[in-house]
Amino acid sequence: MDLPILIGSILAASPPILFAVLGETITEKAGVINLSLDGSLLLTAMVGFVVALHMDSVIAGFLAGMVVGSLIAFILAFVSMTLYQPQVATGFVLTLLCRDLAYVFGKAYAHIPGPQVSHAAIPGFSDLPLIGPILFDQNPLVYLSLMAVILVWFFFFKTQPGLLLQGLGERPAAAYVRGVDVTAMRYLYTLIGGAIVGLGGASFSLMVKPGWARPYGIEGTGWIALAIVIFGGWHPIRAAVGALLFNALQTAANLLQSVMPDVPTQLFSTLPFPVMILTLLLVTIGNADWTKRVLNRLPEGMRRFLIRTLKALQTSPPASLGTIFKKE
Amino acid sequence: MIWGNRLEEKALNKEFIRRIIPLQIAAILLALSLSAVILTILSISPIDAFSLILSGAFGSPAKLAYVLTAWAPLLLCSAGLLVTFAAGLWNIGIEGQVVMGAVFATGLMRILQDSLPPSAVLLLAALAGLLGGALWGMLVGGLRRYGSVNEIFGGLGLNFIAGSLTVYLILGPWKRPGIGSTSGTEPFPPSLWLPGFKDFQASPIEMILGLIAIASVAIALRDTHFGLRLRAVGMNMKAAFLKGVPVDQDLFLAFGLCGALAGLAGWVLIVGTSARHNLYPLISSGYGYLAILVVLLANLKPFWSVPISFSFAAISMGSLQLPLQRQLDSSLGGVIQGMLVLSVLVINGIRSRWLRHEG
Numbered sequence: 064m065d066l067p068i069l070i071g072s073i074l075a076a077s078p079p080i081l082f083a084v085l086g087e088t089i090t091e092k093a094g095v096i097n098l099s100l101d102g103s104l105l106l107t108a109m110v111g112f113v114v115a116l117h118m119d120s121v122i123a124g125f126l127a128g129m130v131v132g133s134l135i136a137f138i139l140a141f142v143s144m145t146l147y148q149p150q151v152a153t154g155f156v157l158t159l160l161c162r163d164l165a166y167v168f169g170k171a172y173a174h175i176p177g178p179q180v181s182h183a184a185i186p187g188f189s190d191l192p193l194i195g196p197i198l199f200d201q202n203p204l205v206y207l208s209l210m211a212v213i214l215v216w217f218f219f220f221k222t223q224p225g226l227l228l229q230g231l232g233e234r235p236a237a238a239y240v241r242g243v244d245v246t247a248m249r250y251l252y253t254l255i256g257g258a259i260v261g262l263g264g265a266s267f268s269l270m271v272k273p274g275w276a277r278p279y280g281i282e283g284t285g286w287i288a289l290a291i292v293i294f295g296g297w298h299p300i301r302a303a304v305g306a307l308l309f310n311a312l313q314t315a316a317n318l319l320q321s322v323m324p325d326v327p328t329q330l331f332s333t334l335p336f337p338v339m340i341l342t343l344l345l346v347t348i349g350n351a352d353w354t355k356r357v358l359n360r361l362p363e364g365m366r367r368f369l370i371r372t373l374k375a376l377q378t379s380p381p382a383s384l385g386t387i388f389k390k391e
Numbered sequence: 392m393i394w395g396n397r398l399e400e401k402a403l404n405k406e407f408i409r410r411i412i413p414l415q416i417a418a419i420l421l422a423l424s425l426s427a428v429i430l431t432i433l434s435i436s437p438i439d440a441f442s443l444i445l446s447g448a449f450g451s452p453a454k455l456a457y458v459l460t461a462w463a464p465l466l467l468c469s470a471g472l473l474v475t476f477a478a479g480l481w482n483i484g485i486e487g488q489v490v491m492g493a494v495f496a497t498g499l500m501r502i503l504q505d506s507l508p509p510s511a512v513l514l515l516a517a518l519a520g521l522l523g524g525a526l527w528g529m530l531v532g533g534l535r536r537y538g539s540v541n542e543i544f545g546g547l548g549l550n551f552i553a554g555s556l557t558v559y560l561i562l563g564p565w566k567r568p569g570i571g572s573t574s575g576t577e578p579f580p581p582s583l584w585l586p587g588f589k590d591f592q593a594s595p596i597e598m599i600l601g602l603i604a605i606a607s608v609a610i611a612l613r614d615t616h617f618g619l620r621l622r623a624v625g626m627n628m629k630a631a632f633l634k635g636v637p638v639d640q641d642l643f644l645a646f647g648l649c650g651a652l653a654g655l656a657g658w659v660l661i662v663g664t665s666a667r668h669n670l671y672p673l674i675s676s677g678y679g680y681l682a683i684l685v686v687l688l689a690n691l692k693p694f695w696s697v698p699i700s701f702s703f704a705a706i707s708m709g710s711l712q713l714p715l716q717r718q719l720d721s722s723l724g725g726v727i728q729g730m731l732v733l734s735v736l737v738i739n740g741i742r743s744r745w746l747r748h749e750g
Contacts, residue, residue: 142737146737148736148737152687155687159680159725163723166720166725289544333551333558336555337551337552340548340552344540347538348537350539353537
């Protein structure tokens, strides 16, 4: 297989996880952890497919996925921010609940064909050498997800409301003093994040893995997406790179499998998980207290190099992530 | 001081019974009505579905035996999670710890089954299960302590790794002679099963182990110095550290203890009376995650996790009848369980938010 086609296929598989990672990045940037990602993706995938099937419209399917995604996010926001219950616990319960809801409601729709998003090459550009097949001979969702990455980046760092959003996650008290209704704004961004996650779920069932089944085969992706948000340091572009790297890893695992037919196939599908732990370790190890002590004992040149590498990789969460803001 | 606390605790317990119990009942009713709404949407009579679950759990001695067999690993996992939750830790890696317990127990039994008497093999396998789970648990602790990898993600990744290790063992070194399939390893002979009753396929050993685990954890958390330190860490890690609590050591211990109990649950899943008596993929069957819901629902109270884990085992086993009798997915049990926990969170929240100043 030649390289452009390979890269193209990685991009083609990326919208679900890109949307999931972007949605969660927005939510967490506002200081809210929505741990329900894995269940949300499954439930929105199921709902998206079923609605698209009944209404014979993929657009309706995507809208339904977004509505359900923000509904789940609303429950999380309400239970944690209005009722002051633990956010992680709520998210965990929701992730299991949504998964089981997807299986229960989806049972009648397993393994039946339905509508899916069709390919759309961009005329004029798709014939370009090299980047043509990679970038311009793709599914509309691929274009949309890549544009969403840029848009979120622009919103975060180049606009006034984006700055405010960062304040919600970093120093909510300061935002409050400046007249911002912190809880209401956090509700808003949790709902927006949930809707984008729902878009991701629906892009599984309407594009990357058309249809529905139990198990659907994406179980676990939501947890990976949560880890990629950390890897991405709550920065949309870096998170997108993480998501694409993860997809590349999966593609590599599939390729490896065809080279080594003796190794059981199930083994390759789990390959990305140890790699995920290792990369998380890489980006967080700089935060551990012992690393500085060890580094100080190394010779000067090596120490500088290692510190610079760790600094570049290191990420730390928004300062108020997961805490509930209560005005006294 | 201690007596004062005891008295206070008693007063709190009375308060608990007088005010909290009605709210818990309200939560159960809320969860059941939400589940009924879901069933109605699926055009299935809720009464029909609920009674199917009940008869699936208690309809015959054999079914009750299955419920009891599911109860044992759930009790063991809940006991372990009571420890980690007391320290404020989210041990999502518990699934992997169950799996590693099963893997270690299987490995030991494969090596020793022909050279030692069965009871010795069973006992050593239990120890191996404890060890396997504890090691996997401490790995989560190590990732957190030395790599600042949040225990939720470290644990989750290790769950997947434990899963792929099982698949590798089943298809590779431990594959059945001739047929290497994901159905699992060669089953162990009945001499290596926990003894059950003649007409009732549940072993008292499993349940007694589970109940002992809950009781010991309850006592350890309430009455020992270690328990006190753990709870201090759970409330405020920094303060506990400044007060001289060996936080690192205690966190490792908490993960190790929880992992060990989860590993014992893995052993039960191999040698238990109604088990399949072999190692197969996904052997942990979600018991660890379910135990997280149990402990959340019990509000981290050891005593309450006993009846709650029993009812959860009954719901899980009972709903296995749904796909056989009706066109309904067995995950409905999971929906009811999730709804229960969510309803309790909501009702608790409403109580603390709006009913605080009454009464």
